Amino acid sequence: MxxxxxxxxxxxxxxKTIETFLLEHEYTPTxxxxxxxxxxxxxxxxxxxxVNKKLKENDILETVFVDEESSENVPSVEMSLDIVYEDEDILVLNKPANLPIHPTKGYEYTNLANGVVDYYEKQGIPFVFRSVNRIDKNTTGLVIIAKNMLSGSILGESMRNREIHRTYLAVTEGELPEKGTVDLPIGRREGSAVERCIDENGAKAVTHFERLYYANGYSLAQIRLETGRTHQIRLHMRAIGHPLPADELYNPKFDVIERHALHSWKLEFPHPITKKILRFxxxxxxxxxNIFKK
Incomplete structure (x- = not known):
C-alpha cells in the first residue's frame, strides 16, 4: 500500500523545520x-x-508511506467482505459472527485480517493490517481498518482521546432498567488467559446503557462505551444481573441464539486526514x- x-x-x-511541521500535522515520532x-x-x-531543513513559502512538501510487504503471519485467504466505506486512508467493514479480527490459535486462516490482506493482494497491493477498534470474535458489526501508518497512528490517538464514539446493540436477559451507567473496574481472571472479571484493582471501565425494547423476557439495549476494556459490555451487563444470552464465557445459555448477542451498531469519528466527521x-x-419475533 x-x-x-x-x-x-x-x-x-x-x-519551520520539516520535522516541526510534520509533528504539528499529527505525525508521530514513529x-x-x-x-x-x-x-x-x-x-x-x-x-x-x-527533516531539519527549514521550509519556505510556496514549497511543496511530500511524504510517502509505503508498505512493501503484507503483514507477517497473516496468510491471504479469500473471503467475502461486507465493505461499508473505503477511501485512501480507511476501510470500514461489517464483521460477521464467528470471525476473529486477528489470527488466534485455531483461527490462523479464518480471521478478518486474512480476508483484508487477500482483498488487496488481488489488486496487487501489499497490505499491513491495522485494526483501529477491536471487537470480539462473536460480536458483529462495524470495524475500522487504517490503510497506512499515518492514518493508523492518528486514529489510535483518536481512540485514546475518546474521539471515536462507539454505540452497540445488546440483548440482555430480563427487563433492563430504562437507563443507567455501570462503573466497575475490570481485570484478568487469575489462571485464565482469556477471561476477565470485575476487579477492584483492575482498569477503570464505564458503560452507559439505555433500554430500547423489552419482550419475551429479553431487553434490547443501546450501549455506549466510555472506556474500551476487553469483554466490558458482557461483564458489566452480567454484573447488574442482566447477562447477554449465549455468552460462552460468562452466561452459556444457548436457547435463543448461538452466540453472545452483541452488535457494533454505530461509529462516529473524525476522518484521520480530512477531519470530516464520519458516521456509520x-x-x-x-x-x-429473532429473539423478539414471537
Missing part, C-alpha cells in the same frame, strides 16, 4: 522515523531533504432480531 501526502507551505509555516529510512520518502519541491450505522443482524 502506497500513500502520498502533499502540503503547500504558506506564510504561517515559513521557517511515523517520522519510518520516513527517514529511505531517500525519496520526504521531499521538498521534488528533492529529498533531511449497521442494522442489527437477524439472529438478534
Amino acid at each position: 502506497k500513500r502520498i501526502f502533499r502540503y503547500n507551505i504558506t506564510e504561517k509555516d515559513v521557517g 511515523c517520522i522515523k519510518s520516513l527517514k529510512k529511505a531517500e525519496s520518502l520526504i521531499t521538498v519541491n521534488g528533492v529529498w531533504e533531511f 450505522e449497521q442494522e442489527m443482524p437477524e439472529d438478534m432480531k
Whole structure:
C-alpha cells in the first residue's frame, strides 16, 4: 500500500523545520522515523531533504508511506467482505459472527485480517493490517481498518482521546432498567488467559446503557462505551444481573441464539486526514432480531 501526502507551505509555516511541521500535522515520532529510512520518502519541491531543513513559502512538501510487504503471519485467504466505506486512508467493514479480527490459535486462516490482506493482494497491493477498534470474535458489526501508518497512528490517538464514539446493540436477559451507567473496574481472571472479571484493582471501565425494547423476557439495549476494556459490555451487563444470552464465557445459555448477542451498531469519528466527521450505522443482524419475533 502506497500513500502520498502533499502540503503547500504558506506564510504561517515559513521557517519551520520539516520535522516541526510534520509533528504539528499529527505525525508521530514513529511515523517520522519510518520516513527517514529511505531517500525519496520526504521531499521538498521534488528533492529529498533531511527533516531539519527549514521550509519556505510556496514549497511543496511530500511524504510517502509505503508498505512493501503484507503483514507477517497473516496468510491471504479469500473471503467475502461486507465493505461499508473505503477511501485512501480507511476501510470500514461489517464483521460477521464467528470471525476473529486477528489470527488466534485455531483461527490462523479464518480471521478478518486474512480476508483484508487477500482483498488487496488481488489488486496487487501489499497490505499491513491495522485494526483501529477491536471487537470480539462473536460480536458483529462495524470495524475500522487504517490503510497506512499515518492514518493508523492518528486514529489510535483518536481512540485514546475518546474521539471515536462507539454505540452497540445488546440483548440482555430480563427487563433492563430504562437507563443507567455501570462503573466497575475490570481485570484478568487469575489462571485464565482469556477471561476477565470485575476487579477492584483492575482498569477503570464505564458503560452507559439505555433500554430500547423489552419482550419475551429479553431487553434490547443501546450501549455506549466510555472506556474500551476487553469483554466490558458482557461483564458489566452480567454484573447488574442482566447477562447477554449465549455468552460462552460468562452466561452459556444457548436457547435463543448461538452466540453472545452483541452488535457494533454505530461509529462516529473524525476522518484521520480530512477531519470530516464520519458516521456509520449497521442494522442489527437477524439472529438478534429473532429473539423478539414471537
